Amino acid sequence: xxxxxxxxxxxxxxxxxxxxxxxxxxxxxxxxxxxxxxxxxxxxxxxxxxxxxxxxxxxxxxxxxxxxxxxxxxxxxxxxxxxxxxxxxxxxxxxxxxxxxxxxxxxxxxxxxxxxxxxxxxxxxxxxxxxxxxxxxxxxxxxxxxxxxxxxxxxxxxxxxxxxxxxxxxxxxxxxxxxxxxxxxxxxxxxxxxxxxxxxxxxxxxxxxxxxxxxxxxxxxxxxxxxxxxxxxxxxxxxxxxxxxxxxxxxxxxxxxxxxxxxxxxxxxxxxxxxxxxxxxxxxxxxxxxxxxxxxxxxxxxxxxxxxxxxxxxxxxxx
Numbered sequence: 001x002x003x004x005x006x007x008x009x010x011x012x013x014x015x016x017x018x019x020x021x022x023x024x025x026x027x028x029x030x031x032x033x034x035x036x037x038x039x040x041x042x043x044x045x046x047x048x049x050x051x052x053x054x055x056x057x058x059x060x061x062x063x064x065x066x067x068x069x070x071x072x073x074x075x076x077x078x079x080x081x082x083x084x085x086x087x088x089x090x091x092x093x094x095x096x097x098x099x100x101x102x103x104x105x106x107x108x109x110x111x112x113x114x115x116x117x118x119x120x121x122x123x124x125x126x127x128x129x130x131x132x133x134x135x136x137x138x139x140x141x142x143x144x145x146x147x148x149x150x151x152x153x154x155x156x157x158x159x160x161x162x163x164x165x166x167x168x169x170x171x172x173x174x175x176x177x178x179x180x181x182x183x184x185x186x187x188x189x190x191x192x193x194x195x196x197x198x199x200x201x202x203x204x205x206x207x208x209x210x211x212x213x214x215x216x217x218x219x220x221x222x223x224x225x226x227x228x229x230x231x232x233x234x235x236x237x238x239x240x241x242x243x244x245x246x247x248x249x250x251x252x253x254x255x256x257x258x259x260x261x262x263x264x265x266x267x268x269x270x271x272x273x274x275x276x277x278x279x280x281x282x283x284x285x286x287x288x289x290x291x292x293x294x295x296x297x298x299x300x301x302x303x304x305x306x307x308x309x310x311x312x313x314x315x316x317x318x319x
């Protein structure tokens with residue numbers, strides 16, 4: 001999904017702080033209007049002012065639950081993967097590779113931008129429909145970010161027992177010895193956990209990875225801290241496991257991974273390493289350069305916003 005709010009993003013900072021141990025920090029989503037006249041309300045959990053990434057995860061929006069007509073016209077990406085994970089409603093994805101697919105509950109759309117790709121996302125039907133989904137971005141490492149674009153859809157994903165009759169779906173990466181079939185280029189995990197009221201789950205973790213738990217539905221306690229819908233509980237590093245207790249029927253999304261190899265520059269729909277890379281990508285999009293191609297079935301596209309009047313800085317954590 002494109003971002004129409006680039007000018008409102010918290011400023012990047014130059015003060016770095018390595019995560020050197022466990023944390024229990026509750027972070028709130030912020031409201032972000034999306035889509036102009038066909039506005040959708042979304043709540044953004046990443047990036048946070050003090051926390052730009054969790055592993056390679058660099059962006060997380062939840063759009064819904066609401067009734068809306070999603071019409072996100074072709075827009076570009078570089079240097080990242082988009083992860084679309086729906087809870088309610090169908091989304092139609094089209095891209096410059098010729099992909100044209102519908103995605104529904106329990107299915108994963110994974111688009112790898114590499115050096116450049118464009119895509120669109122529409123809800124189905126001609127009017128507002130119930131819709132609720134997570135849209136996440138994964139920053140690509142140096143070894144993959146300049147490569148060719150790719151798209152894959154996975155309609156069946158592995159699950160794992162996490163105790164008390166509860167299960168986790170491994171969306172991306174590896175969790176509890178179970179690996180998703182989706183392509184991952186850094187050590188990472190994205191997993192949905194569904195828990196019944198009054199039950200607990202023990203989640204095995206890699207001690208050198210950092211983690212966060214995103215509340216989706218219901219109320220949970222994680223490592224003794226309460227978290228609800230549209231809250232992100234950052235857990236830091238150096239944990240072998242964490243216990244999640246569900247006060248109600250609940251769904252949470254686990255984010256984690258090896259701390260990312262580099263600080264990133266992120267602006268609009270682009271993830272790079274320097275200000276100059278971002279400027280070059282924006283100019284290529286505005287010039288309708290072949291780098292991004294054309295999305296079949298569209299005769300319109302989203303123009304890039306104006307660059308800010310400051311030099312874009314790399315994002316560094318402060319917690």
